[in-house]
Amino acid sequence: MRKPGLSALLGTLFGALLATTAVTAPTATAAPSAIDFSGTVALSNCSGSLVKLASAPTSGPALVLTNGHCYEGGFLSPGQVLVNKSSTRSFTLLSPTGSNRATLRATKVAYATMTDTDITLYQLNTTYDAIRSSYGISPLEIATTHPTAGTAIKVVSGYWKRIYSCNIDGFVYRLKEGDWTWKDSIRYTSTCNTIGGTSGSPIEDPNGKLIGINNTGNEDGERCTVDNPCEVDQSGNVTVHQGTNYGEETYLLAGCMTGSTVDLTKAGCALPKP
Known part of the structure; x- marks a missing residue:
């Protein structure tokens, strides 16, 4: 699981230097200008992103997605599912170039599990419209179909x-x-x-x-x-x-959501349930 180890945590003391070194590492090619850091966030121990269904209203509460094993309470047990659990976790919203743009804060864990998949979805105390208006950042759209090999x-x-x-x-x-x-x-x-x-x-x-x-x-x-x-x-x-x-x-997450709300009773929802 890709949470930072000791060396990574020590490395954050030299974050700017390491980030520059990492970008120029020979094993990673540069991203095209169409894809940058827009919509991404940094957590205390992981990475994440501001996400939205295409059909969700922009006036609704914004969501941040990261791994289940990045949950602030530690690794979830096999079979464990969290729904609507209070959280005040903070996230650093990045600009398109990767600079720190703002701090966002959660109100709850809308859904989290490490069973079958590895996700934690946080609901924030602000809306997509407010984030766009204040910081000029839009969320990533969650695709609703299975990805394709070779993509x-x-x-x-x-x-x-x-x-x-x-x-x-x-x-x-x-x-x-x-x-x-x-x-x-x-x-x-x-x-x-x-x-x-x-x-x-x-x-x-x-x-x-x-x-x-x-x-x-x-x-x-x-x-x-x-x-x-x-x-x-x-x-x-x-x-x-x-x-x-x-x-x-x-x-699969998209198949269990209505707007910005996780609905595990939705027809066809295949995510694990509590």
């Missing part, structure tokens, strides 16, 4: 202010890491070599739509341990791909 993607980390460029290599039937199992995960090609702190980064398609959320990678070549997820196919065969990184799809 060019950008993984945009607000924590490190770094953009990774690669393609969707394919999809993993089951991705197992420690006690957790995720379904139909996105596998990246090698140039998205994400690191600690990139957890929760939005995965954007060439049109800038949100199609997934970055969450983990196999660091040491271990089998199915924390920070070393393994792939399990439909026949139960287990494979390990050291250095390979993964994300979780977000179209």
Whole structure:
């Protein structure tokens, strides 16, 4: 899971230097001008994004999406689901160039789980209209369909202010890491070599739509341990791909929302329920 380790936390003391170094690292290609840091946020331990359904009114409460394992209360247990839990967590909203633009604050965790997927969705104490009016920032639109293998993607980390460029290599039937199992995960090609702190980064398609959320990678070549997820196919065969990184799809979230509200009773909603 891509929360920052000790070295990453120490590195925040030299954030500007490291961010510059990271952007010029030879393994990550520069993002096109169409995709920048617009709509992204930085958390204390992860990355995230301001997100919205296309059909949601801009006058409604704004939402921020990050990983379930980035929840401020710690890792959620397998099978655990949080709905409408009070929160006052803060987020740093970034400008298109990656500078700190504003501080946003949550009123609640609208939904969170580490079962089948790895997401925490926060509801804020302000609206999309207010954010746009005050800071000139619009949310990322949540795509409503399953992503496609081969799609060019950008993984945009607000924590490190770094953009990774690669393609969707394919999809993993089951991705197992420690006690957790995720379904139909996105596998990246090698140039998205994400690191600690990139957890929760939005995965954007060439049109800038949100199609997934970055969450983990196999660091040491271990089998199915924390920070070393393994792939399990439909026949139960287990494979390990050291250095390979993964994300979780977000179209399922769109299927469980009405406007800015999570509705787990909505017809076709496939997210885990409490």
